[in-house]
Amino acid sequence: MTVAVRAALVGVGPVGDRIVTCLRERSFPLAQPLRVMATRRRREVLGGEEFDVQETRAELLEGLDVVFFAGREGAKGASVEWAETAINNGAYCIDNGSDFRLDPQVPLVVPEINMGTVSEQTKLIASPNCSTIQLVVVLAPLHRAAGIKRVVISSYQSVSGWGQAAVEELERQLPQCLGDEPTEYDPSIFARPIMLDCIPHIDRFVPDGYTKEELKMVNETRKILDEPAMPITATAVRVPIPIGHSESVNLEFERPITREEAMEILGEAPGVVVIDGPTDDPNALEYRDAPEELQYPTAADLRQDEYKDMVLVGRIRQDETVENGLNLWIVADNLRKGAATNVVQIAEGMLERGLLG
Ligand SMILES: NC(=O)c1ccc[n+]([C@@H]2O[C@H](COP(=O)([O-])OP(=O)(O)OC[C@H]3O[C@@H](n4cnc5c(N)ncnc54)[C@H](OP(=O)(O)O)[C@@H]3O)[C@@H](O)[C@H]2O)c1
CATH class of the missing domain: 3.40.50.720 (NAD(P)-binding Rossmann-like Domain)
Incomplete structure (x- = not known):
């Protein structure tokens, strides 16, 4: 039927x-x-x-x-x-x-x-929330494998996360920022001109100095992972790009987990694409003389058909400052997988x- x-x-x-x-x-x-x-x-x-x-x-x-x-x-x-x-x-x-x-x-x-x-x-x-979705798609399989003890997130969020008016605001500011006059902006959208700047202010401030966007990442992640007390702290930053949120994430685990194990787990996780390991960019050798260079995702990669609905992860590396620590870089399209x-x-x-x- x-x-x-x-x-x-x-x-x-x-x-x-x-x-x-x-x-x-x-x-x-x-x-x-x-x-x-x-x-x-x-x-x-x-x-x-x-x-x-x-x-x-x-x-x-x-x-x-x-x-x-x-x-x-x-x-x-x-x-x-x-x-x-x-x-x-x-x-x-x-x-x-x-x-x-x-x-x-x-x-x-x-x-x-x-x-x-x-x-x-x-x-x-x-x-x-868009920034929560891309975060938990990566966190959930790692949590099942090694038990997450603490999460520290810094997000770099595109203007489309605010809505259509913010995309138009970015477009209006683009030609202005090339001139000498101060950039005109609509303060009902962002508190400052967004072009050529990063603004650590998404949504309203709450009395303890965090913003509501930061608290959304904390509270929604706890609810989805069914871990109401998981220690999570976040900083949310608006950046002058139209589409695609990026996140730098520091994780501390209950049990040891290596970069290789994390790459294997994430390589099999639904909705995730690992973009890490030796780069295949010929410019790394030819122009930068950098044979050690690794590949990593950025928001521009989300324009590729195969990545548009996926959560991209790279820069997976051990954090040696804590017992079982990892650092990650997570990128997704906030309008598509994020919504x-x-x-x-x-x-x-x-x-x-x-x-x-
Ligand atoms: N943008 C993102 O990255 C993202 C990610 C995850 C979740 N979200 C959430 O998704 C929602 C939509 O986001 P957006 O960026 O597309 O927003 P948007 O550009 O502000 O568009 C909102 C739309 O909702 C309509 N609307 C508002 N109030 C309404 C009401 N009372 N009854 C019927 N229609 C109403 C508006 O109608 P008019 O056109 O007639 O004004 C407009 O078409 C928001 O709740 C946002 O927080 C957004």
Whole structure:
């Protein structure tokens, strides 16, 4: 029997756009054209296809199996306003936003790790923050192997993590920064001009000096790994690139784990690509006289088709300053594996379990 799913999308920013792309690329079995909604009606091109975007209304959330939420967060945000209505009408809701992620009744899902937390009873399912998703895809297999004792993360996050307006802000600042005048900027997006700078400020500050983005990485990672007390500390930095988050991660383990073991474990881990070991870049020898050079991933690699939905890991090395320590460099597309791909994979997992269609 062919299964087909009646689906809707609420929110048409960069994440909504990538959800349309991922549904098409992955041949997700839609029963009818995707129903697309936002705050107001208009025509909009998403994933290269033109849609009649409707203003979100209760009657448009009827007769659906699943609703993908890619709206803004908070009291006036899409899932806070509309998820309950969709659920009461019989649909599952998969939410990209942060509003319900830490609710104990709501599974926080990365399919490579904890798809088993989704059931017929969990009508609302949350997808983690982009920086958390790429982190836990790598941490989970290492934790199973050697028991993580402590995590220190520094993230280097692209502007698209803030939304479409931030991508446009970066584009506006690009020509300005070549001139002599001070760069004009919109302080409602970033606190300073982002072009040619790194800003250690993502989301709002909380009283102890951390930012909410840093706390999301801490709390969401603990929930997904089911380790509520795991010592984790984070610094989140906005960097002037359009797409792709990078993370420098320091790990301390209960048991010894070598670079080679970590590379083997990660080489077999679902969703992970290890880019490490001797470089095949001919320029290393020809121009840099550096035969010792190793290969490593950067955000630019995410443009390659084979990497666009994967979490890339490199710079895997022993940290000799602690008993069982490793350092890693982790890169992923924040709009795809960090958001859209993850929610479509959740829906695929639900199809496999007979929860959809
Ligand atoms: N960007 C990332 O890297 C990333 C990663 C993981 C998770 N997320 C989360 O994914 C969500 C979407 O991100 P984005 O970057 O695509 O955001 P965005 O560019 O701000 O777009 C938000 C979209 O949501 C719609 N919307 C807002 N409030 C709504 C409401 N009450 N009812 C219906 N529609 C509403 C907006 O409608 P209008 O177009 O009509 O204004 C807009 O289309 C956010 O919750 C974000 O935190 C983002």
